[in-house]
Amino acid sequence: MKNLITKTVSLVMAVILIFASFTTFSSIEVQANESVSVHAESAIIVDAKTGKILYEKQSDLKLPPASMTKMMTEYLVLEAINNGDISWDTTTQISDYAYSISADSTFSGIGLKQDKDYTVRQLYEGMSIISDNATTIALAELIAGSEAEFVQMMNEKAKEMGLPEYKFVNSTGLANEDLGENYPEGTEANGYNLLSARSAALLAYHLINDYPEALDFSSTTRSELDNQPLQNLNWMLPEWDDNNFVQYGYKGVDGLKTGYTDEAGYCFTGTAKQGDRRLITVVMKTGSKGERFEETAKLMDYGFSQFTSEELFPKGYQIEEESTLPVTKGKESEVEIATNTSVQSMIKEGEKDLYQLRYEINEENLTGEGALEAPVEEGEKVGEAVLEYTGDANNDYIEGIGGEQRVDVVATNAVEKSNWFMLMLGAIGDFFGNVYHTVVDTVQGWFS
Structure with a gap:
């Protein structure tokens, strides 16, 4: 029985060694295929x-x-x-x-x-x-x-x-x-x-x-x-x-x-x-x-x-929790935004999940409170989406700084400007809201 166990263990170890050798060889072969040696200065x-x-x-x-x-x-x-x-x-x-x-x-x-x-x-x-x-x-x-x-x-x-x-x-x-x-x-x-x-x-x-x-x-x-x-x-x-x-x-x-x-x-x-x-x-x-x-x-x-050339993000892509912008003086209080074209890039095999988009909203179009002012047209450009690579490899572009891949971010629907009466009511509401908060702050100050 002891000899049988010894032989079984030896056989298992041999199989493990063969498998390990095969795995190591495969890894080396893949690494070799992924590199290039060029005889040029x-x-x-x-x-x-x-x-x-x-x-x-x-x-x-x-x-x-x-x-x-x-x-x-x-x-x-x-x-x-x-x-x-x-x-x-x-x-x-x-x-x-x-x-x-x-x-x-x-x-x-x-x-x-x-x-x-x-x-x-x-x-x-x-x-x-x-x-x-x-x-x-x-x-x-x-x-x-x-x-x-x-x-x-x-x-x-x-x-x-x-x-x-x-x-x-x-x-x-x-x-x-x-x-x-x-x-x-x-x-x-x-x-x-x-x-x-x-x-x-x-x-x-x-x-x-x-x-x-x-x-x-x-x-x-x-x-x-x-x-x-x-x-x-x-x-x-x-x-x-x-x-x-x-x-x-x-x-x-x-x-x-x-x-x-x-x-x-x-x-x-x-x-x-x-x-x-x-x-x-x-x-x-x-x-x-x-x-x-x-x-x-x-x-x-x-x-x-x-x-390979891959579509990383489709047209109309929205970043989660950044899919809207607030709108002031409009019939709606916000507008949805998304990319107006798909984002494609030449990427290394297996790295598709290492890319993400980042919004750069054009601040010149925003009010001091960070909102768009109505009217907002459907398809109106509000900023750009920048493609970012999160892996470890070099990811430069031939044009250097500013050469990242970018696509426009646009409003996906129109927001009409509110009529004068509603704007007036809103202004009155804002006024009394400010007065209320001022009074509350003052009264609280008496007892603090």
């Missing part, structure tokens, strides 16, 4: 809809962004078109400066011609698809009169966008010393453009949200200019049929901008859309052309596999 993943940062690695480190600089040039060109300053059919000719860059093989120039009219569309394709420098300079000169003036516009727009780390010294991303005597006036002869991964992501966020037509160009694999082929430098485009690039193709990729210089290494700002989710990724200072796409694929895999 700096990197970031951002939800393109909300600006929420899903992952970052030294994202505030300022580095030369090379041709990723051109995202700002693209933005200003599209803004000029949107404002009616130029159109896609506006034409311009190539200056001596732009021509010298185009004719230099070290800059991979496509050989633009002088004394020929080029449309904005042709030049934009050269800039966006193949990252041509001369077409970029020609567009900068068209919009601002000179590249120097255009650089001022770039830095002003960066400040307006709230880019945290930036410095623009030219429109292309080349080193100023490569431009020789043509470096833009007001910048250093040996100056570099500088961006952090966070700033590059924020610039891309503005570009594709303000002017989504930029993606029509960045997703074009091939075009031509002056009978010269324009072949996209983004090897992750899934439409590629070239055997040299097809290995890098990634579902949903449609942009955005590559970059390379000796100082910057190989950089890439990418974007991909799968279903209702779009990501923006940035890698800076990787080791090769292929590696920048391989590392970007890691970031996209992580973002799409570990995060």
Whole structure:
């Protein structure tokens, strides 16, 4: 009997050890799947809809962004078109400066011609698809009169966008010393453009949200200019049929901008859309052309596999015990309030319950007693609901302070203003009520 008990205990212990080992292994495997190791000096993943940062690695480190600089040039060109300053059919000719860059093989120039009219569309394709420098300079000169003036516009727009780390010294991303005597006036002869991964992501966020037509160009694999082929430098485009690039193709990729210089290494700002989710990724200072796409694929895999787009709160959501506001001078004494749209966000798997809403009522609309004054219109905005995360992970947004997700809080019904007679009765009641309380307080004071 003793041997039987011993054998039984040993068997049970073995089962427990096996189960514990399996559990530990499973835990390690899950943790491995939830992390990402990126071979880049700096990197970031951002939800393109909300600006929420899903992952970052030294994202505030300022580095030369090379041709990723051109995202700002693209933005200003599209803004000029949107404002009616130029159109896609506006034409311009190539200056001596732009021509010298185009004719230099070290800059991979496509050989633009002088004394020929080029449309904005042709030049934009050269800039966006193949990252041509001369077409970029020609567009900068068209919009601002000179590249120097255009650089001022770039830095002003960066400040307006709230880019945290930036410095623009030219429109292309080349080193100023490569431009020789043509470096833009007001910048250093040996100056570099500088961006952090966070700033590059924020610039891309503005570009594709303000002017989504930029993606029509960045997703074009091939075009031509002056009978010269324009072949996209983004090897992750899934439409590629070239055997040299097809290995890098990634579902949903449609942009955005590559970059390379000796100082910057190989950089890439990418974007991909799968279903209702779009990501923006940035890698800076990787080791090769292929590696920048391989590392970007890691970031996209992580973002799409570990995060889902969820409706956290429906339209018409009310915070318990804060579902009404008092109303003065109205036919009703209070009004119900609720969110006017649903709240959606890209969240990590299993964290849906770690989010809550907080009301910020617009105090300018309230009386000194904290009430709304009638009349109140149905749908009238009374404040905002701010999404808050209660977990332990970082929950920053690309736009920094003030970049939280917010939706309007509105009155769900109308409250009409009370008529003059009722207002008068109310005022009389308030008067005598105040007199009563004053008398009571005085009498109590006599006997205290």
